[in-house]
Amino acid sequence: MNAVVATQTGLASLDGDKLSSLERLADGLGPAELYWIAAWSAARADQLQRGILPAQPVKAVGERLTILYGSQTGQAKRIATQLSARAEAAGLAVRLMRADGYAQRDLAKETHLVVVISTQGDAEPPDDARGLVEFILGKRAPKLPGLRYAVLGLGDSSYPQFCAIGRQLDDRFAELGGTRLAPLGEADVDIDAVATPWTERALEQARQALGATQPAARVATLQPVPSRATHHRERPFAAPVLDNQTIVARDAGRDIRHIELSLEGSGLRYEPGDAVGVWPENPPALVDQWLSLLKLDGEHAVHHEGRELPLRRWLTHERELTRLSRPLIAAVADVSGDQELASLLRPDQSSRLAALFADLQPIDLWRRHPTAWSADELVAALRPQTPRLYSIASSQKAVGDEVHLTVAVIDYQAHGEPHWGAASSFLGASSDERGVPVFIEENERFRLPRDDSRDVIMIGPGTGVAPFRAFVQERRETAARGRHWLFFGNRYFSSEFLYQIEWQAALRDGSLDRLDLAFSRDGDAKVYVQQRIREQGRDLYTWLQEGAHLYVCGDANHMAKDVHAALIDVAVAHGGQSQEQAKEWLSDLLQQGRYARDVY
CATH class of the missing domain: 3.40.50.80 (Nucleotide-binding domain of ferredoxin-NADP reductase (FNR) module)
Known part of the structure; x- marks a missing residue:
């Protein structure tokens, strides 16, 4: 932040060190996080003026809540940031840190700790948490008899080692002498269904443990400066398709597309290294397979979780049809009574389960274990549809209000039947007739070096x-x-x-x-x-x-x-x-x- 900007924004009274600290704090944050900081700062200034808060340094380690996150795609960061904001508003002294910025020596001094961490692939920690996870699980980790902790694991039950890193940390903290503030939380791809009630419980336990009595900051009454970027994960932008072309030869045996989408009027901005989130529709042919196999009427109205939609709409837009998950296998095993299928969920069967995940889509499971399912039972058993992330293949400085993607369309034969991917088929068939629902997912750890002289x-x-x-x-x-x-x-x-x-x-x-x-x-x-x-x-x-x-x-x-x-x-x-x-x-x-x- 230069001197002109500082003067114009009322920060001219801050010395150079404080301005540098402010720049470091803001570095890498998105609009929503910056607006929250602005709102929190205004609320804190208001409380100081009214004498509610003493103007004093941050509380000592033993009197604060530390929130650490390890995030590969940004979801753990999102949940941790939301928890931090709520804890601050509830009067707690909070330190929010990415795992790779946390000093490992501080762990022995922590008394109240929340960890939000994802599991990648086959039981791998996110890259920004590798060092800390290795330290905690290793021989150098300190005894933690004074620690009260809570762990929220994020994962995808399409993988055999679902939330493995969260489980390992939760067990390890207990082994080192810690006491749980809240039971281990394990969130699947529909993250908020678990994360929201879990964070409420963890926050309440933290407030009781820390004896928070301070009234909540009045952040909710503050209005942030309007932003052009009003589109996000829950409110995607319908991006018109500008170009959709195959970039491999006709005889390649696979279909890889270069797709260009317009972001004009969306206010969406991105940096190289970020991803585009795409909310897909399942292929019509796949939906027809399900309806035919289970002999169900696509127009039958299904009421689920407060919503009523035709079954075809549930299967096309609202339900995951291409990825197996542990809960789905458990549901099919329970209805079919197949004990051999149920046995795959045992811890000692992880290799067989991994092979099943790699080989089958959900419909293959139904074909192998045919039983009668009602439309309501089917919708309840299937996971909610989730967005797919695609690494952005363009620089906004070069292409303006466009975003480019490189997509391998999944379309293959297996077990005597055609199979498709959800998002790749949706994108492969996209045209300028309607928009593709998209949002930007920031990836702050996959950025070009600030120093442009670096190779x-x-x-x-x-x-x-x-x-x-x-x-x-x-x-x-x-x-x-x-x-x-x-x-x-x-x-x-x-x-x-x-x-x-x-x-x-x-x-x-x-x-x-x-x-x-x-x-x-x-x-x-x-x-x-x-x-x-x-x-x-x-x-x-x-x-x-x-x-x-x-x-x-x-x-x-x-x-x-x-x-x-x-x-x-x-x-x-x-x-x-x-x-x-x-x-x-x-x-x-x-x-x-x-x-x-x-x-x-």
Whole structure:
């Protein structure tokens, strides 16, 4: 914040250190969070003037509530921020921190702690919480007999290790001597159904434990400055389709689309690294499969949770039809009486459950375990539809009021029947006749370096290349001084080299300095990006030692793990490090924000 802005906003009386602190506080926050800070500040000033609050420093550790969050897609941050605002309004002294900004030595001094944390893929912590989770679960964690804590885990029951990180932390805090403020919360993809009542209970327990008597700040009566960005997750913008074209050859055997949407009039803004949230509609052919299989009438009115809609509307717009979940398996096992199916939910059957998740969609489960289901029972058993996130493939500086996506359309045959993806099929069939419901999901940990002289290494096979198209566009528009190196891989050079013409043009104009390619099916031996990483290891390690930022985007379960292993090998081979030292080196890069991953 410069001096002119400070003077115009009434902050000229703040000294340089305070202005710097204010800038750091605001860094990375979205409009809603900034407006909340403004409202909270105004309410606190009002209370100080009326003598309700003493003008004194923040309370000591033992008198405050610390809220930590670990978030990969922003949902844990959203819940933690909401809880912090409510706790402040209830009169509690609160410290809200992202896990990677928390000093591990402070844990031994905490007395009241809430952790909101997601689980990624196969029981992995979010990248911003890896260091803290390893510390808490490791040998160096302190005894915590004076700690009262609560853990809210976020996850997706489509994965066998649902909310595993939340469970591990909850158990570990108890093992270290802590006492629960509230039982472990486990929120599925319909997060708020669990998170809202859980945070209410945890907040009430925290208020009682901390003896809060101060009246709530009158934040609700304050009106924030209006923003053009009035669209969000619960109020998406209907974005017109400007372009929808296939970017692989006709004989590729798969359908990958480049889709351009208009954001004109939405007020939506984004940065390279952010994602677009898309509220999908299930494919009409899939809905017809369900109605035919269960012999149900699509026009039958179903009343559920205070709403009444035709069954076809529930199945098209409101219910998840393409992803299995643990509760769904339990429901089918219960109705069918199949004990073998029910046994898959036991902890010792996680590998078999994972295989089932990878192989079947929900309708396959019904085909294998045929029983009579009413329309009402079906709607109650299926999970609510949730938005899908797609890494943005454009820079707003380059394309203006547009947003571009790179989408692999899921459409395949399995078990003798056609199968589809929900959002990818919806987007693949999208046209200019109607808008696509979208919102912007910020990803503050997947950002280009502030220092534009820093070099950038990008690893993005397949559709994982999407955000790096945005990165290169952005750095071209800002005339960034740093170098740019892209690793890209796919199956075939001739048919699946995504954005080939753009990358070649970028090499010519200097906005891309190096391009390493791996096409796994073009030769007798399969070649993947991790092999190219090892081959170019000496230069890659030199770039990183000189301060380069490293980014990885794509599949979490295989590619990201293989790339991580290749980076460890590079540090061992060219940095003279041991395996343990190389792992610590990469962990340190993650902690610094110089190694960022957008994996799914």
